[in-house]
Amino acid sequence: MNMAIDYVIAKQVSKHFGHHQVLNQIDLTLPTGTIYGLIGPSGAGKTTLIKSILGMEAVDSGTVKVMDTVMPNRAVMAQVGYMAQSDALYETLTARENLTFFGQLMSVPKIKLAQMIDYAAGLVDLTSQLDQRVSGYSGGMKRRLSLAIALVQDPQLLILDEPTVGIDPELRQQIWTELNKLKSTGKSMLVTTHVMDEAERCDYLMLIRHGIALAEGTPVALKQQYAVDTIEQVFLKAGRMQDANDGNR
Numbered sequence: 001m002n003m004a005i006d007y008v009i010a011k012q013v014s015k016h017f018g019h020h021q022v023l024n025q026i027d028l029t030l031p032t033g034t035i036y037g038l039i040g041p042s043g044a045g046k047t048t049l050i051k052s053i054l055g056m057e058a059v060d061s062g063t064v065k066v067m068d069t070v071m072p073n074r075a076v077m078a079q080v081g082y083m084a085q086s087d088a089l090y091e092t093l094t095a096r097e098n099l100t101f102f103g104q105l106m107s108v109p110k111i112k113l114a115q116m117i118d119y120a121a122g123l124v125d126l127t128s129q130l131d132q133r134v135s136g137y138s139g140g141m142k143r144r145l146s147l148a149i150a151l152v153q154d155p156q157l158l159i160l161d162e163p164t165v166g167i168d169p170e171l172r173q174q175i176w177t178e179l180n181k182l183k184s185t186g187k188s189m190l191v192t193t194h195v196m197d198e199a200e201r202c203d204y205l206m207l208i209r210h211g212i213a214l215a216e217g218t219p220v221a222l223k224q225q226y227a228v229d230t231i232e233q234v235f236l237k238a239g240r241m242q243d244a245n246d247g248n249r
């Protein structure tokens with residue numbers, strides 16, 4: 001059983017590119033056994049926040065700790081299952097070879113690696129195509145392989161940037177069922193999504209827009225707070241309120 005710790009603690013994280021403030025004093029705490037969703041429109045700053053948490057993007061101010069360690073830190077980074085928004089795969093290799101390569105890179109012991117490849121491939125429904133070259137894969141298959149790679153090292157913390165883009169609804173359901181199983185073993189996930197029914201499945205949500213954390217809480221609490229029935233409506237209402245506030249300045 002895992003100790004209840006906060007896997008991620010980000011405090012007052014700010015970041016700009018040129019004159020553009022992309023993150024504005026963001027606080028985020030991700031406890032054990034939690035699926036934390038980041039939702040927001042394109043360009044809101046979700047990927048930049050994720051990269052800042054992973055130590056891949058230097059922040060202007062604020063601090064990030066992952067597994068109680070100040071980031072960036074290579075050893076901690078190696079313990080995080082990260083699925084980037086664009087697939088970084090070796091096209092000339094097969095899916096199994098890709099999984100083996102990344103598993104070895106993450107120092108997964110050989111016996112465990114074979115098991116984890118079978119498990120991860122099964123989870124994303126690629127078992128029968130494992131020995132095909134990735135160059136022949138469709139976009140959705142590549143996305144699924146990237147998710148399998150994030151899982152192959154059996155990480156305690158998964159950071160998934162739009163994991164289900166291009167994946168059909170049935171498989172999306174299966175993947176979410178599995179993410180919930182992983183959660184019940186104490187793993188945590190930070191997930192970005194544009195899909196509102198996925199947002200509803202998260203334990204906790206942050207709505208981010210123009211680099212600002214507009215609202216956060218459990219899906220139920222957010223719906224109550226904004227007196228609406230869906231997360232999509234929360235999102236629209238919070239956005240309108242932000243625009244009205246900006247207009248009043």
Ligand SMILES: Nc1ncnc2c1ncn2[C@@H]1O[C@H](COP(=O)(O)OP(=O)(O)OP(=O)(O)O)[C@@H](O)[C@H]1O
Pocket residue numbers: 017022040041042043044045046047048049085
């Ligand atoms: N390396 C960079 N240099 C300059 N601007 C950048 C860089 N990376 C991101 N940006 C800008 O920062 C803003 C936030 O981008 P980010 O990718 O974090 O948004 P996002 O919420 O993840 O969007 P999406 O949902 O489309 O992935 C955008 O305006 C983007 O153009």
